[in-house]
Amino acid sequence: MSVQGTNDDATLSKMSCIKKGYITNDNFVQYFVRRPTKRSPIINRGYYARWAAIRGLILQFLSAGKEGANEETPKKQILSLGAGFDTVFFQLKEDGKQPHRFYEIDFLEVTSRKAGIIGATDALRSKLGGNAVISKEQGEVTSNDYCLLPADLRDLTALNKVLDNAGFDPSLPTLVLAECVLIYLDPQASRSLIKWGAQKLSTAVFIIYEQMRGCPLLGIDDTPTLRAKEERFTEACWQRAVALNMDNIYSCHLDRDDIRRIERLEIFDEFEEWHIMQEHYCIAYGIKDQLGILEKFGFSQ
Numbered sequence: 610m611s612v613q614g615t616n617d618d619a620t621l622s623k624m625s626c627i628k629k630g631y632i633t634n635d636n637f638v639q640y641f642v643r644r645p646t647k648r649s650p651i652i653n654r655g656y657y658a659r660w661a662a663i664r665g666l667i668l669q670f671l672s673a674g675k676e677g678a679n680e681e682t683p684k685k686q687i688l689s690l691g692a693g694f695d696t697v698f699f700q701l702k703e704d705g706k707q708p709h710r711f712y713e714i715d716f717l718e719v720t721s722r723k724a725g726i727i728g729a730t731d732a733l734r735s736k737l738g739g740n741a742v743i744s745k746e747q748g749e750v751t752s753n754d755y756c757l758l759p760a761d762l763r764d765l766t767a768l769n770k771v772l773d774n775a776g777f778d779p780s781l782p783t784l785v786l787a788e789c790v791l792i793y794l795d796p797q798a799s800r801s802l803i804k805w806g807a808q809k810l811s812t813a814v815f816i817i818y819e820q821m822r823g824c825p826l827l828g829i830d831d832t833p834t835l836r837a838k839e840e841r842f843t844e845a846c847w848q849r850a851v852a853l854n855m856d857n858i859y860s861c862h863l864d865r866d867d868i869r870r871i872e873r874l875e876i877f878d879e880f881e882e883w884h885i886m887q888e889h890y891c892i893a894y895g896i897k898d899q900l901g902i903l904e905k906f907g908f909s910q
């Protein structure tokens with residue numbers, strides 16, 4: 610499978626979770642899937658855990674800095690690196706929770722397909738916000754609320770250029786998301802990207818979801834432990850960093866009522882395999898907080 614092809618695989622897993630009722634609030638993945646495929650219960654549960662954990666962190670970030678019930682939250686932006694066919698922007702917009710602007714980056718091959726689908730689908734196009742311009746050829750969508758831009762994450766000059774042209778504002782509190790992406794880069798390129806984030810942004814969280822070990826991917830040996838994942842941030846001048854494996858996140862940091870609900874959806878008896886698999890995946894994040902709005906951000910201690 611090509612690196613770009615891993616995106617279709619991720620989209621199919623998400624669709625499988627939606628069809629089985631694990632994910633109940635995503636109305637948009639359907640437009641990116643031609644032929645839905647059923648995944649096994651263990652894959653569905655694993656994908657649900659990943660989705661629920663990341664979504665929880667995104668919602669926390671979006672509400673950070675709100676002092677009182679009637680106060681507005683500060684203007685914020687999200688930058689999704691290697692976004693693939695992720696639909697979180699569209700769902701946030703549908704729920705009235707979108708940030709000031711949402712940026713997505715991927716290879717031209719992927720952004721071009723995504724721009725084509727957005728352009729051809731009313732339900733997606735209508736969510737873009739004002740001044741929308743969609744170009745399938747250039748693999749680009751720009752609008753007041755959402756920008757989809759082609760760039761190779763290994764080329765930071767090109768990344769800066771597309772972001773600057775699209776009005777990315779490094780002074781705004783920013784959530785950078787790299788979900789199942791850095792592992793496809795060589796370790797040096799991942800480290801450069803994490804450092805780039807620390808240098809460019811002053812109030813930000815950089816969230817990574819990735820495997821720890823056990824599969825032959827480019828970046829895997831560079832950070833084989835949770836400690837190494839945290840140090841990759843702190844060595845790049847992020848103020849603090851946290852890395853937890855998905856087994857811990859599933860047991861301690863997801864909504865218990867929702868866990869009870871999803872555990873009733875399918876017969877599940879692969880418990881040993883489940884724990885081993887979940888220990889091989891993690892979420893790590895680094896935080897910089899010049900504005901002092903992210904003190905409470907993250908998984909509770």
Ligand SMILES: C[S@@+](CC[C@H](N)C(=O)[O-])C[C@H]1O[C@@H](n2cnc3c(N)ncnc32)[C@H](O)[C@@H]1O
Nearest residue numbers: 613615616619691692693715716761762788789
């Ligand atoms: C496994 S998919 C994950 C997609 C999405 N983040 C998700 O979680 O559903 C990995 C994505 O990273 C993108 N990607 C990998 N290396 C990249 C690079 N050097 N530059 C830009 N995008 C890259 C791929 O094209 C693909 O869309």
